[in-house]
Amino acid sequence: MKLGAPLLIRIVVFLLLVLFLTRPELFAPLLEPLTQNGAPAIYNQGDLLALTLSHLRTVAVATGAAAVVAVGFAILVTRPIGAEFLPLSRSIVNIGQTFPPVAVLALAVPAVGFGEKPTLIALFLYGLLPIFENTLTGLTRLPPAVVDAANGMGMTETQRLFRVELPLAFPVILEGVRLSTVIALATATIGSTVAAKGLGEVIIAGLLSNNLAFVVQGGVIVGVLAVLLSDAFSALGDAAARRTGRVVRAEAA
Amino acid sequence: MIELQHLTKRYGGTTVVDNVSLTVEARSIAVIVGTSGSGKTTLMRMVNRLVEPTSGRVLIDGVDTATIAPFELRRRIGYAIQNHGLFPHRTVAQNIATVPALLGWDSGAIAARVNELLELFGLDPAAFAKRYPHELSGGQQQRVGVARALAAKPNLLLMDEPFGALDPIVRTKAQEDLKAIQRTLGTTIILVTHDMEEAISLGDRIAVMDGGRLLQYASPNEILVRPATAFVDDLIGTGDRPFRLLSLTPLAEAVEAGPAEGEPMPGDRSLRDALAELLWSKRAALPVAGADGAVIGRVTLDGLLKRAARPA
Amino acid sequence: MQQRIDKLGVVIALTLAGAAFLPLATYRANRIAGGEGKSIAEALPAWAAVALALVLVAAALVALIRSSTGLRLGTSLAGIAALALAVGFSAIYLTPEGDRYARVAPGSGFWLALFGLAIMAADAMVRLRLGPTARIAGVLLFFGALGLLLVSGVWDGLSILKEYSGRADVFWREAGTHMTLAVGSLAAAVAVGLPLGIAADRVDRLRAPVLNVLNIVQTIPSIALFGILIAPLGWLAANVPGAAAIGIRGIGIAPAFVALFLYSLLPMVANTVVGLRGVAREAVEAARGMGMTNAQRLFKVELPLAAPLILTGIRIVLVQNIGLATIAALIGGGGFGVFVFQGIGQTATDLILLGAVPTVLLAFAAAVVLDAVVELTAKGAP
Numbered sequence: 001m002k003l004g005a006p007l008l009i010r011i012v013v014f015l016l017l018v019l020f021l022t023r024p025e026l027f028a029p030l031l032e033p034l035t036q037n038g039a040p041a042i043y044n045q046g047d048l049l050a051l052t053l054s055h056l057r058t059v060a061v062a063t064g065a066a067a068v069v070a071v072g073f074a075i076l077v078t079r080p081i082g083a084e085f086l087p088l089s090r091s092i093v094n095i096g097q098t099f100p101p102v103a104v105l106a107l108a109v110p111a112v113g114f115g116e117k118p119t120l121i122a123l124f125l126y127g128l129l130p131i132f133e134n135t136l137t138g139l140t141r142l143p144p145a146v147v148d149a150a151n152g153m154g155m156t157e158t159q160r161l162f163r164v165e166l167p168l169a170f171p172v173i174l175e176g177v178r179l180s181t182v183i184a185l186a187t188a189t190i191g192s193t194v195a196a197k198g199l200g201e202v203i204i205a206g207l208l209s210n211n212l213a214f215v216v217q218g219g220v221i222v223g224v225l226a227v228l229l230s231d232a233f234s235a236l237g238d239a240a241a242r243r244t245g246r247v248v249r250a251e252a253a
Numbered sequence: 254m255i256e257l258q259h260l261t262k263r264y265g266g267t268t269v270v271d272n273v274s275l276t277v278e279a280r281s282i283a284v285i286v287g288t289s290g291s292g293k294t295t296l297m298r299m300v301n302r303l304v305e306p307t308s309g310r311v312l313i314d315g316v317d318t319a320t321i322a323p324f325e326l327r328r329r330i331g332y333a334i335q336n337h338g339l340f341p342h343r344t345v346a347q348n349i350a351t352v353p354a355l356l357g358w359d360s361g362a363i364a365a366r367v368n369e370l371l372e373l374f375g376l377d378p379a380a381f382a383k384r385y386p387h388e389l390s391g392g393q394q395q396r397v398g399v400a401r402a403l404a405a406k407p408n409l410l411l412m413d414e415p416f417g418a419l420d421p422i423v424r425t426k427a428q429e430d431l432k433a434i435q436r437t438l439g440t441t442i443i444l445v446t447h448d449m450e451e452a453i454s455l456g457d458r459i460a461v462m463d464g465g466r467l468l469q470y471a472s473p474n475e476i477l478v479r480p481a482t483a484f485v486d487d488l489i490g491t492g493d494r495p496f497r498l499l500s501l502t503p504l505a506e507a508v509e510a511g512p513a514e515g516e517p518m519p520g521d522r523s524l525r526d527a528l529a530e531l532l533w534s535k536r537a538a539l540p541v542a543g544a545d546g547a548v549i550g551r552v553t554l555d556g557l558l559k560r561a562a563r564p565a
Numbered sequence: 566m567q568q569r570i571d572k573l574g575v576v577i578a579l580t581l582a583g584a585a586f587l588p589l590a591t592y593r594a595n596r597i598a599g600g601e602g603k604s605i606a607e608a609l610p611a612w613a614a615v616a617l618a619l620v621l622v623a624a625a626l627v628a629l630i631r632s633s634t635g636l637r638l639g640t641s642l643a644g645i646a647a648l649a650l651a652v653g654f655s656a657i658y659l660t661p662e663g664d665r666y667a668r669v670a671p672g673s674g675f676w677l678a679l680f681g682l683a684i685m686a687a688d689a690m691v692r693l694r695l696g697p698t699a700r701i702a703g704v705l706l707f708f709g710a711l712g713l714l715l716v717s718g719v720w721d722g723l724s725i726l727k728e729y730s731g732r733a734d735v736f737w738r739e740a741g742t743h744m745t746l747a748v749g750s751l752a753a754a755v756a757v758g759l760p761l762g763i764a765a766d767r768v769d770r771l772r773a774p775v776l777n778v779l780n781i782v783q784t785i786p787s788i789a790l791f792g793i794l795i796a797p798l799g800w801l802a803a804n805v806p807g808a809a810a811i812g813i814r815g816i817g818i819a820p821a822f823v824a825l826f827l828y829s830l831l832p833m834v835a836n837t838v839v840g841l842r843g844v845a846r847e848a849v850e851a852a853r854g855m856g857m858t859n860a861q862r863l864f865k866v867e868l869p870l871a872a873p874l875i876l877t878g879i880r881i882v883l884v885q886n887i888g889l890a891t892i893a894a895l896i897g898g899g900g901f902g903v904f905v906f907q908g909i910g911q912t913a914t915d916l917i918l919l920g921a922v923p924t925v926l927l928a929f930a931a932a933v934v935l936d937a938v939v940e941l942t943a944k945g946a947p
Contacts, residue, residue, distance in 0.1 A: 034796065084572045088688040095687070098932040100888020103921040106905045110914035149338030151303055152411070153352050153401075154327030167342045186786040190892065194909055203789045207896060212796045219789020226784035243342060243385060 021049040034212040055198035066127030074135035101187040119191030127180035134176025138169025171241035178233035260309035271465040282442040284456035292465040331410035335417040337398030339386040346382035352405040370400040392423040412444040495561035499524035508550035517542035574628035580681030587674030595666040608655035620647040638689035644682040656722030668724035697937035724915040742899035747886040754829030762837025779831035794820035821898030829882040836878030840871030873943040880935035887928040
């Protein structure tokens with residue numbers, strides 16, 4: 001899912017987001033029509049910027065960890081030593097993806113208690129799947145002639161992995177990281193139901209106090225972050241893919 | 254000198270290569286020809302141990318390749334394949350530099366070698382070094398593939414259908430370039446192809462494979478004149494045989510004394526070219542020019558017809 | 566000899582060995598008291614403990630040694646059955662006679678052993694390369710066995726079923742709401758998404774904008790979208806005559822339904838477009854050459870050929886909706902999320918499980934069955 005907005009619009013949106021996070025009161029008139037009975041238009045139980053950064057940090061930590069582990073596993077099952085695990089790992093990914101993120105989050109609470117931890121665990125576990133799947137696709141669909149040439153020229157297994165396979169699979173891996181990030185950004189909002197610090201707080205406060213302005217600002221910040229980050233990853237991946245003259249993404253979800 | 258001794262490769266119950274022995278002289282081109290599934294590629298891949306033989310051994314200049322670590326062995330042997338196998342994420346220069354870099358050459362030596370090879374293959378370093386493979390034409394990609402295989406100055410070059418993906422005109426040119434470069438560098442080449450025409454035009458010796466067995470290993474002339482089995486005969490194609498025979502000999506070797514009319518033909522062209530020209534222009538003889546352009550004699554239709562016939 | 570050891574078997578055997586040292590069940594004096602782990606030996610009468618231990622050892626051995634796939638599948642399924650029975654017995658065994666407050670739940674050892682055995686079973690099934698019909702049959706058998714266990718009363722002592730028995734009516738009502746949300750929004754998404762996808766395929770200028778807007782909808786976090794819809798639907802209910810009568814309200818099921826519908830549109834439209842674009846040109850040309858009208862071509866050639874991809878879209882949507890419908894509880898929309906969020910609020914694990922386990926099972930079953938259906942239709946298409 002490529003979000004085709006010209007660069008200029010993205011820059012403007014980004015600047016608006018920064019302005020909103022640093023000086024939210026400027027936007028109060030816009031949000032006021034959504035409030036009732038003189039309720040505040042701008043979230044007043046915490047600093048929006050701090051919540052946003054904490055939200056992003058949770059996503060970054062979980063997705064980063066998921067990327068390291070998922071890529072590591074995908075490398076393992078595509079080496080001769082781990083080949084026996086390849087068919088099984090594929091089906092585990094398929095099954096795992098049917099687990100709803102909320103269920104993963106809810107099941108993590110009894111195991112580790114409230115706060116950041118269950119959110120991190122849920123985002124981490126859920127983030128593993130797209131990255132693992134994409135890395136696997138990237139590493140198993142390399143042009144056979146290229147792999148043959150790498151062997152034929154005397155690269156060792158490790159050299160082939162780091163100099164040929166991973167660089168070629170990079171755009172596809174990045175696409176997996178992009179998917180995981182977008183999912184994590186949205187799922188992290190649910191983390192606020194288990195007391196994780198993040199933008200979910202703003203939305204839930206809005207739901208509890210029946211203040212639509214809160215719901216909208218929380219939702220829009222997350223949505224804009226998702227669009228911008230998704231675009232950034234896409235641009236990075238496209239640049240890498242264009243250099244190698246390869247097409248990575250299919251249009252379908 | 255490359256010696257293949259009793260090489261056999263079995264996968265499960267199927268024998269892909271069956272007890273093949275042959276010797277390739279240094280500085281010569283050996284072509285392994287056969288249909289798909291004949292075991293020709295597997296045979297070649299056992300030379301640089303991309304495939305480990307079930308039994309038998311390969312000696313390069315008397316050294317058993319089984320005693321050398323596979324990746325070290327492969328770095329000493331050039332390897333060029335169909336569809337070139339260029340690394341799409343690396344520039345032309347980086348591609349050519351692959352093996353020298355693996356061998357730890359210093360960057361100055363690598364850069365010099367890359368330029369030298371690009372020029373040897375008629376690719377302007379200024380224009381091509383920084384391009385990516387997908388920005389090249391098929392013929393250019395193929396040349397870079399061969400240049401990359403030759404980068405670390407290997408004594409032996411393995412080529413698997415190197416011209417398979419090229420269109421006919423580009424292919425003929427690439428074959429001629431390869432012959433010229435082989436003569437200049439003196440590299441020993443083992444080349445795999447399914448195309449008998451290519452085998453005859455490139456090979457000093459031709460190995461014909463079928464069903465994993467080596468049917469005949471001989472010079473092109475020998476193969477054409479005395480095919481060992483009906484299969485080899487089929488592969489040559491009896492209809493083309495006289496013309497293929499003529500194509501093996503340069504004009505300079507068949508020059509007779511005597512006058513002839515018209516534009517002289519250079520002595521390094523083949524008898525087949527001369528025959529075609531004679532038939533086309535309805536002449537009985539044409540003059541032959543030496544390397545300096547001066548006429549050194551002639552070839553006649555009668556003479557060519559005798560050479561095209563099965564030798565006694 | 567080394568060849569006879571199965572690498573995955575080593576992992577499974579280690580998992581089972583680890584599970585044997587963890588508690589099979591946890592015992593709590595009442596619903597919110599701290600848990601107390603009970604090992605296999607403590608949680609079961611001696612004969613049952615020995616029997617379970619033997620089954621687990623046998624499963625580990627079968628996993629470890631390279632053996633026939635059928636044997637591996639049989640052993641792992643037998644192991645799972647033994648585990649399921651054992652945890653039920655343990656609940657009856659551990660609960661003091663007549664104690665209505667004591668709670669026994671499966672412990673970490675149970676979950677780990679179940680995980681190991683499920684991996685073993687999954688691996689065997691992957692290796693058997695079951696066809697689509699066999700996979701659907703497998704799902705039916707699984708749910709049949711599960712239903713049998715539930716009806717038989719073996720598990721009645723387990724805390725999750727005690728939570729259930731206290732609120733059986735609510736459970737089935739919320740189950741109905743959950744399915745209405747998930748399947749109803751899917752039906753609406755098919756009804757709107759399919760024509761929209763066909764239009765986006767036919768009209769070039771429509772394609773990019775439609776897909777872009779739907780992409781952006783997907784990035785809005787679900788709770789926010791649910792919340793944002795409260796206002797317009799509330800307004801509709803208040804201002805459009807009859808709207809309230811058909812159930813449109815600011816909070817409750819309506820905004821959840823609309824939100825799920827909006828999320829479902831992208832996979833539906835995108836897959837319809839990709840499916841139609843993927844139809845071979847020759848087939849379309851041939852249809853045109855034979856004199857089919859536009860409508861005939863669409864219904865007799867293009868849609869049938871695009872069916873596998875469109876069905877894949879439906880599969881994505883259904884699995885996604887079953888999961889997302891959990892969020893509806895946050896805005897009073899009901900569904901299994903009610904138990905999940907109540908459970909989170911009360912720190913009651915069993916209640917969370919009562920909501921989460923059916924959700925996971927439903928999503929899993931939907932995925933397996935629809936994947937099989939996709940495969941069946943793809944086979945039919947040339």
